[in-house]
Amino acid sequence: xxxxxxxxxxxxxxxxxxxxxxxxxxxxxxxxxxxxxxxxxxxxxxxxxxxxxxxxxxxxxxxxxxxxxxxxxxxxxxxxxxxxxxxxxxxxxxxxxxxxxxxxxxxxxxxxxxxxxxxxxxxxxxxxxxxxxxxxxxxxxxxxxxxxxxxxxxxxxxxxxxxxxxxxxxxxxxxxxxxxxxxxxxxxxxxxxxxxxxxxxxxxxxxxxxxxxxxxxxxxxxxxxxxxxxxxxxxxxxxxxxxxxxxxxxxxxxxxxxxxxxxxxxxxxxxxxxxxxxxxxxxxxxxxxxxxxxxxxxxxxxxxxxxxxxxxxxxxxxxxxxxxxxxxxxxxxxxxxxxxxxxxxxxxxxxxxxxxxxxxxxxxxxxxxxxxxxxxxxxxxxxxxxxxxxxxxxxxxxxxx
Amino acid sequence: xxxxxxxxxxxxxxxxxxxxxxxxxxxxxxxxxxxxxxxxxxxxxxxxxxxxxxxxxxxxxxxxxxxxxxxxxxxxxxxxxxxxxxxxxxxxxxxxxxxxxxxxxxxxxxxxxxxxxxxxxxxxxxxxxxxxxxxxxxxxxxxxxxxxxxxxxxxxxxxxxxxxxxxxxxxxxxxxxxxxxxxxxxxxxxxxxxxxxxxxxxxxxxxxxxxxxxxxxxxxxxxxxxxxxxxxxxxxxxxxxxxxxxxxxxxxxxxxxxxxxxxxxxxxxxxxxxxxxxxxxxxxxxxxxxxxxxxxxxxxxxxxxxxxxxxxxxxxxxxxxxxxxxxxxxxxxxxxxxxxxxxxxxxxxxxxxxxxxxxxxxxxxxxxxxxxxxxxxxxxxxxxxxxxxxxxxxxxxxxxx
DNA sequence: CTGACTTTGTGCCGCTACTGAACAAAACAC
DNA sequence: GTGTTTTGTTCAGTAGCGGCACAAAGTCAG
Numbered sequence: 001x002x003x004x005x006x007x008x009x010x011x012x013x014x015x016x017x018x019x020x021x022x023x024x025x026x027x028x029x030x031x032x033x034x035x036x037x038x039x040x041x042x043x044x045x046x047x048x049x050x051x052x053x054x055x056x057x058x059x060x061x062x063x064x065x066x067x068x069x070x071x072x073x074x075x076x077x078x079x080x081x082x083x084x085x086x087x088x089x090x091x092x093x094x095x096x097x098x099x100x101x102x103x104x105x106x107x108x109x110x111x112x113x114x115x116x117x118x119x120x121x122x123x124x125x126x127x128x129x130x131x132x133x134x135x136x137x138x139x140x141x142x143x144x145x146x147x148x149x150x151x152x153x154x155x156x157x158x159x160x161x162x163x164x165x166x167x168x169x170x171x172x173x174x175x176x177x178x179x180x181x182x183x184x185x186x187x188x189x190x191x192x193x194x195x196x197x198x199x200x201x202x203x204x205x206x207x208x209x210x211x212x213x214x215x216x217x218x219x220x221x222x223x224x225x226x227x228x229x230x231x232x233x234x235x236x237x238x239x240x241x242x243x244x245x246x247x248x249x250x251x252x253x254x255x256x257x258x259x260x261x262x263x264x265x266x267x268x269x270x271x272x273x274x275x276x277x278x279x280x281x282x283x284x285x286x287x288x289x290x291x292x293x294x295x296x297x298x299x300x301x302x303x304x305x306x307x308x309x310x311x312x313x314x315x316x317x318x319x320x321x322x323x324x325x326x327x328x329x330x331x332x333x334x335x336x337x338x339x340x341x342x343x344x345x346x347x348x349x350x351x352x353x354x355x356x357x358x359x360x361x362x363x364x365x366x367x368x369x370x371x372x373x374x375x376x377x378x379x380x381x382x383x384x385x386x387x388x389x390x391x392x393x394x395x396x397x398x399x400x401x
Numbered sequence: 402x403x404x405x406x407x408x409x410x411x412x413x414x415x416x417x418x419x420x421x422x423x424x425x426x427x428x429x430x431x432x433x434x435x436x437x438x439x440x441x442x443x444x445x446x447x448x449x450x451x452x453x454x455x456x457x458x459x460x461x462x463x464x465x466x467x468x469x470x471x472x473x474x475x476x477x478x479x480x481x482x483x484x485x486x487x488x489x490x491x492x493x494x495x496x497x498x499x500x501x502x503x504x505x506x507x508x509x510x511x512x513x514x515x516x517x518x519x520x521x522x523x524x525x526x527x528x529x530x531x532x533x534x535x536x537x538x539x540x541x542x543x544x545x546x547x548x549x550x551x552x553x554x555x556x557x558x559x560x561x562x563x564x565x566x567x568x569x570x571x572x573x574x575x576x577x578x579x580x581x582x583x584x585x586x587x588x589x590x591x592x593x594x595x596x597x598x599x600x601x602x603x604x605x606x607x608x609x610x611x612x613x614x615x616x617x618x619x620x621x622x623x624x625x626x627x628x629x630x631x632x633x634x635x636x637x638x639x640x641x642x643x644x645x646x647x648x649x650x651x652x653x654x655x656x657x658x659x660x661x662x663x664x665x666x667x668x669x670x671x672x673x674x675x676x677x678x679x680x681x682x683x684x685x686x687x688x689x690x691x692x693x694x695x696x697x698x699x700x701x702x703x704x705x706x707x708x709x710x711x712x713x714x715x716x717x718x719x720x721x722x723x724x725x726x727x728x729x730x731x732x733x734x735x736x737x738x739x740x741x742x743x744x745x746x747x748x749x750x751x752x753x754x755x756x757x758x759x760x761x762x763x764x765x766x767x768x769x770x771x772x773x774x775x776x777x778x779x780x781x782x783x784x785x786x787x788x789x790x791x792x793x794x795x796x797x798x799x800x801x802x
Numbered sequence: 803c804t805g806a807c808t809t810t811g812t813g814c815c816g817c818t819a820c821t822g823a824a825c826a827a828a829a830c831a832c
Numbered sequence: 833g834t835g836t837t838t839t840g841t842t843c844a845g846t847a848g849c850g851g852c853a854c855a856a857a858g859t860c861a862g
Binding site for chain 2: 151159167168217218231235240241242244246248249250254257258264267268325326329330333363365366
Binding site: 468 | 852
């Protein structure tokens with residue numbers, strides 16, 4: 001009994017909703033087992049979630065084994081939604097999102113002409129508000145994924161490379177203010193909560209709940225995109241972002257003492273050795289400056305000609321050293337690769353696994369499976385998770401206002 | 402209500418005992434505030450802990466401010482004890498330990514002639530049992546610190562360099578068996594629990610609860626000793642040992658691309674750049690093979706002649722690079738240095754801080770204080786914490802059998 | 803010294819979220 | 833049809849905590 005406090009409600013409500021949300025409890029009896037409670041409790045909990053309009057209990061047979069079939073638990077088709085948003089180098093993505101990790105209607109907008117913090121955040125808020133007004137479902141909050149580190153708990157953004165935002169911009173506060181001013185329609189909560197976080201962290205959360213990280217207890221995600229290499233760690237279902245939100249800045253791990261110079265001052269950082277530029281450099285090619293670099297690099301990683309394969313092998317070896325270094329420090333039980341690293345994994349899975357295994361201390365005990373990311377629009381899905389978070393902790397919050 | 406389960410007892414009992422144990426709740430009213438409960442609850446909890454014989458409530462005035470003075474909470478003078486033990490390169494240490502992090506009578510024994518797992522563990526078990534028999538206080542368990550990585554949750558030891566134990570030796574099981582066979586005297590529990598863990602991890606736990614890590618939420622400990630460089634991480638008061646207990650193997654982080662070769666195959670690993678040998682190499686000296694290397698290195702770190710200072714600076718620079726790399730990945734709010742690294746910190750604190758700050762990404766937001774370890778016999782104190790752990794989670798367990 | 807004030811400890815009641823047992827319901831096996 | 837197995841529900845019972853009222857033990861002002 002961890003401070004139940006009369007205003008808190010049933011403690012099992014949150015864990016139960018999370019299990020249904022992540023598809024781990026498709027039936028009432030599965031929920032009973034997963035929560036390790038009596039059937040009576042599971043019944044009370046599902047009844048309450050149904051009363052909150054979050055789930056539906058289907059009494060039709062679920063088929064299968066002996067005994068009375070268990071009722072299927074489904075997320076309510078007309079339940080509440082949240083707004084998920086993401087700012088990236090190419091533009092802004094927004095979508096409504098229901099429980100279950102599904103994006104209802106992902107929308108991709110170009111960047112507005114002015115990308116100063118207030119105007120860009122206003123554009124995000126207004127795009128999200130438009131979706132909320134256009135839906136007949138109740139809207140409960142908004143989550144925003146940003147392409148830069150976000151400090152905790154104050155929510156300032158550091159080093160927004162693409163937009164020239166000053167380091168320390170109080171994005172959380174600015175965004176909350178723009179949300180407050182936006183017209184969210186009659187279906188929205190009066191005190192409309194907003195939250196921001198880093199996109200790599202949110203992608204890891206999305207993979208853990210709905211993708212390649214399901215069931216993992218120590219999940220490491222490493223991604224390579226426009227902004228360089230990013231990492232994120234999910235421990236026991238919760239993001240580990242360090243003491244100030246700045247953990248898993250893995251881009252400057254040394255992976256090649258004789259490598260290319262990095263702006264950080266060192267040589268051979270994971271960033272400068274495994275990003276799109278590094279792949280082109282390894283292939284002795286120059287990308288077409290008229291086309292997006294990232295897409296060209298992904299194509300190059302998938303190419304089958306010997307020169308491309310050799311370049312992939314070269315970069316994969318360095319990626320492997322970086323992953324082994326991280327595995328020795330963090331000892332994850334799974335590594336999920338995303339972005340360009342996903343293509344590198346697809347192009348040379350055995351080679352990557354071999355390099356990591358060779359450098360992993362403690363041999364078999366330290367070995368870790370490396371798998372490709374599965375979630376489309378993981379940043380957006382993660383932003384939705386962020387917006388859902390308060391309700392996954394305490395589902396009774398959906399009934400307030 | 403997180404599964405109170407009638408057999409579990411009061412949920413606040415554990416947190417309350419832990420606060421008293423770590424000195425964070427010297428009075429009843431401090432406990433009320435720290436637990437964020439009503440006075441009535443705090444009263445019931447302290448009453449129950451007193452009934453269990455773990456604490457005493459002193460009704461004498463505590464002096465100070467206005468109002469009725471609060472009762473002082475003290476750990477019972479005749480309360481139960483645990484056995485703490487540690488195996489290191491030089492021998493075996495054992496002690497009885499009460500709550501509060503105090504070792505009652507630390508005893509250091511030389512290594513027995515035969516250091517195969519069973520015989521060494523038997524020697525530890527018998528030394529501990531002797532202390533238990535010699536005390537009039539009830540003995541509740543034993544914790545053992547080992548100088549090698551320990552896998553979780555099965556408790557096997559990997560790569561016991563000094564003793565040639567085969568990797569994968571099931572130390573937890575073997576030790577439990579030796580404890581079962583030892584004569585613990587009439588005061589011991591019938592089912593006498595034993596636990597093992599890695600010494601660096603236990604030292605970090607000790608520093609967090611009773612030393613330089615108090616109050617830290619993300620504590621990184623880095624130590625350099627006979628066995629090379631070790632690390633440990635304590636997050637929110639709990640050890641983070643990764644998915645298999647092998648996290649924080651930080652010895653092979655690259656800190657000098659042009660550095661000395663390391664047995665791992667790379668050059669310039671944190672291990673080979675900041676261990677005792679590295680300090681002597683930087684000073685262009687050779688240690689006296691007749692004397693213990695570690696002590697000579699500590700002396701060299703404290704020497705004031707220019708050659709020694711230059712060697713210290715050289716090694717400190719590399720240690721700083723390693724700490725910065727770890728800080729960028731883990732984002733701790735405090736770094737505690739122990740072993741030879743403590744002496745390096747003492748010799749050049751500003752230089753170390755400057756190197757770390759320079760390489761820490763995100764400038765001020767990422768900066769982290771680096772402090773020296775404070776706990777004497779931290780491995781033993783940590784082993785005591787390990788033995789106390791079940792009772793700090795559920796103090797009612799002391800009443801069972 | 804006296805009384806007001808402040809803070810702390812305690813007894814009592816009630817609430818809430820669970821457990822456990824008994825029973826009913828819905829499938830399959832024969 | 834009758835057993836068997838598994839699931840959902842109903843109904844007490846209970847442990848742990850909050851809230852309140854009151855008593856206790858000190859300080860402070862006069």
